[in-house]
Amino acid sequence: MDQDVRAGSSAAGPELSGAGGSGMAVMPFAEHRLSLTLRSGLAVLFAVAFFWPTVSGTGLARLFAAYAFTDGALALAPAGWRLARCRAWPLLIGGVVDLAAAGFIYFWPGMTVPLLIPAAAIWAVATGAMMTLACVTLRELDDGCLFLLGGIAALVFGRALLSHSEIGVVVLSTWMGLYTLTIGIVLFKLVLPHYRPLLD
Secondary structure (H helix, E strand, O other): OOOHHHHHHHHHHHHHHHHHHHHHHHHHHHHHHHHHHHHHHHHHHHHHHHHOOOOHHHHHHHHHHHHHHHHHHHHOOOOOOOOHHHHHHHHHHHHHHHHHHHHHHOOOOOOOOOHHHHHHHHHHHHHHHHHHHHHHHHHHHHOOHHHHHHHHHHHEEEHHHHHHOOOOOHHHHHHHHHHHHHHHHHHHHHHHHHHHHHHH
C-alpha cells in the first residue's frame, strides 16, 4: 500500500512540475500578448506610410522616429522590471533601444538621410540582437522560432544599410517599409496561436 502511494506521488511529481513550468512560461507572454498584437498592427500601418511615394528626407526621419517611439512604448508598457518577468528582458531592452533611437533621430538638429542611415542601421542591429535573444529566453512560447526570424530580418536590414550608406530617400523608405511589414507579419503569426484558445 505504502509503495503504491509513493509510486503515485513520484509519478504525479513530474506532471505537477511540468504544469508549474508551463505556467511560469505562459505568465510573461500573457502580459506581452496584447503588446505584441498592437506592435504587429502598428508595424503594418507604418509600412504603408513608409511606402508613401511623396515622403521627404525630413519627413522620413520624423516618421521613423515616430515608429521607434510607439514601438518602444508598447514594448515597455505591459512589463515593468520585476524579477518575475526577467525571462522577457530582451523585449524590455528592445523597447529601451527603440526609445533611445527615436529620441536621437527626432531631436538631432538637421537630421538628414545620410545621418539617418547609420542611426537606423545601429538600431536595426541592436533590435535584431534583442529579438534573437528573445527566441532563446522565451523558446517554450515560440515553437516556430518567429522571434529568431524577426531578429534575422532586423539584422539583414541593418547590414543592408551599413553596406549602402549612399542610398536615396526613396530606396531607404522602401526598405523601411519592407522591414516593418515583415515584422508586422512575424509578430502576428507569433501571437495568433495564443489567441485561439480564447476564441474557442
